[in-house]
Amino acid sequence: MADKVTSLLVAERAGVSQSAVSRVFTPGASVSKKTADKVRAAASELGYRPNVLARAMVSGKSRIIGLVVAYLENQFYPVAIEKLSKALQKHGYHVLVFMAAETIENIDSVMDEILDYQVDGIVIASVAMSSEIASRCDAAGVPVVLFNRSQDIDDITSVTSDNYAGGRKVAEFLLAGRHQKIGYIAGWEGASTQRDREAGFISALKEADCALAARQVGDFQTEQTRIAARKMFDVPDDQRPDAVFVANDHMAIAVMDVIRFELGLKIPDDVSVVGYDDVPPAAWLAYNLTTIRQRANLMVDETVKALREHIENPQEAITRRVAIDGPLIVRGSARLPKGWIG
Amino acid sequence: MADKVTSLLVAERAGVSQSAVSRVFTPGASVSKKTADKVRAAASELGYRPNVLARAMVSGKSRIIGLVVAYLENQFYPVAIEKLSKALQKHGYHVLVFMAAETIENIDSVMDEILDYQVDGIVIASVAMSSEIASRCDAAGVPVVLFNRSQDIDDITSVTSDNYAGGRKVAEFLLAGRHQKIGYIAGWEGASTQRDREAGFISALKEADCALAARQVGDFQTEQTRIAARKMFDVPDDQRPDAVFVANDHMAIAVMDVIRFELGLKIPDDVSVVGYDDVPPAAWLAYNLTTIRQRANLMVDETVKALREHIENPQEAITRRVAIDGPLIVRGSARLPKGWIG
DNA sequence: ATGAAAGCGCTAACAA
């Protein structure tokens, strides 16, 4: 194993001081072209690259963003992570991943680990955190952004889609389609996304004097969702809902499988199904799922923006709650309103 | 922002030396219970946690594993990453993610970035690398494991499924099902997985004196794959293959969409389709795809094992090429051989 | 524009 090439080595070879080398590799530092050339020559001959960790120690900036994520089975997350990681890379940051179970205690211990790495910022996707740990991050001066989840109590920056508005859109669409008995399959009830989607959905139904015909909980989990779907649809014809809004696409697909292949019903003839997220499989023709699109690109942009503001300007940055509107993507899994124009 | 709590501060408060504090937080170091208690008390009062980066500087171990990954749209990768990340976490490592485009130049520059972080090891998923960069890692003493890809020329540790054997199994199954005209849709031809799967497939066909009836390239990409499927199946009935092996599930699903919804053919009555990977959507009933399972758990275990061996025992560790056998998962997308017993 | 010196927070020898 070759010796480590340090800035001191480069300095000696270039006949300059160590500080000179440092300055050459620090954008915006004052170095003469002559020195810079000498240093660069020596550096590339030696194959020198600055040690990010050493730099982090003294500068206090690690250029690492901690990412907490709970379950990647829901395709929305891998897609978002890919975009997030690329966007951060563009700004010279990299993502350190922490997988977490969804319990608060677990999140908190994971957060401790993250802080140990002196990250410059933290993105929490798909989970909530205790307010205690939130203030700990605050005390450590590490900005936190909640991605696709928000918290009412605490004042934490969050980026979500406008779940309430999304829920309303689904209700309005289903109502316009003259559905009579409308059901809802909920996600994990601790999730703000779940609550907001349901609240918006219910509120729009109420305004049309329509009560929810059935409700089950799928908990964002496949098996749980199948059970929920059976409870809702494996009933006498006259009691069966003719439409269902499922809290996310991942669950909606499981619901469709039960409806069509276990119960032999037709979609959308017997039952209309609408999901939420617009993950890639929603567009696969065997599902062709009508859904609300979460605009991952915009959500990522806002996340990166908020992070950078807080990192580069800790004083002036303010906590924000961004909710991005998402369009209804009409496909074939739900009966169309009369006279609907695609 | 509160002052940073350092080991020195804890030492003072506990009335011991800084080294004592260090030892308390180093598993297996020799400290008396009395000292340990004092230190722990002081530490928790102050909210002290060791700075991983500082520790990394002096110990030379960052406990960071760099992960290079190209595209998460293929569900196999998110699933694998989740498992990998969890497994490494269990051993006190964390994963720093680098998204890369698939070009070699890009990989190389990404590898430079990774090395800058003084990672203890590198996992490269879904991409290949130049031998030049491989030896650079070697020189830096950083072990590299290729995940789900292998390289013939260079001597790099790799973990894959046994793609050749998998390809053979598919051929044997299709042959046993009395298929006459068998086609193949290839992935990106630079990928070892693609090549091995095809080679195994073809070799078993040959042994049965069966020539490939059609071949197209899908490049692991959805749109490309649709085009390939149309070329292969949008032909007169008597020229149409009655079975197709698609190099991975992600492409197989796109192929099924084209066959059923664009061309109005029946699966498996008109065409049998077999994929590779056994990603979660393969089990969704609307696809119900017969496929070869990649045993992600075993692949991850082997990856972690190899990594740890090389990190903890750089002298004795040897480069290995692990190929894990994967079973054929028989579902409904391919016609069964006569007398087949599930 | 450049160099000398100090030190980020920690662990690893060494001595006691």
Next chain:
DNA sequence: TTGTTAGCGCTTTCAT
């Protein structure tokens, strides 16, 4: 078992 000393590789005053 414990404390002292040195130093990981870098950036950052502070002089010059």
